[in-house]
Amino acid sequence: xxxxxxxxxxxxxxxxxxxxxxxxxxxxxxxxxxxxxxxxxxxxxxxxxxxxxxxxxxxxxxxxxxxxxxxxxxxxxxxxxxxxxxxxxxxx
Numbered sequence: 001x002x003x004x005x006x007x008x009x010x011x012x013x014x015x016x017x018x019x020x021x022x023x024x025x026x027x028x029x030x031x032x033x034x035x036x037x038x039x040x041x042x043x044x045x046x047x048x049x050x051x052x053x054x055x056x057x058x059x060x061x062x063x064x065x066x067x068x069x070x071x072x073x074x075x076x077x078x079x080x081x082x083x084x085x086x087x088x089x090x091x092x
Contacts, residue, residue, distance in 0.1 A: 001090030010082040018075040021046030025053045025067055032064060049074050 024042030026034045036042075043050055052074065053067045060066065 001086055003087065006083055006086040006090065010079055010086055014075060014079040014082050017046060018049050018071060018078055021050040021074075022053070022068065022071040025050055025057055025071070026064060028054075029057060031062075049078055 020042050023034065024036070024039045024046060026032050027036030027039035028043060029035070043054065049071075053070050056063055056070060057067050
């Protein structure tokens, strides 16, 4: 698989996955700006990329900005890992 195709596929996979996790995290807190009744379903689906944000969200009061920054870092890391996985998978 060439680099451009792996880059595009990894972006199209990572962005909605981490985005759903971030949106679910922000919807879990009743005092949050995006309270959702069923945010726990999205959180459980995206647990591997949401556990750090979950811990910060419920340990600090009004930590929505910190959670968004953490989730941006998680997105970049997850995107890189998926990209490397696709490149290595294409070599074999």
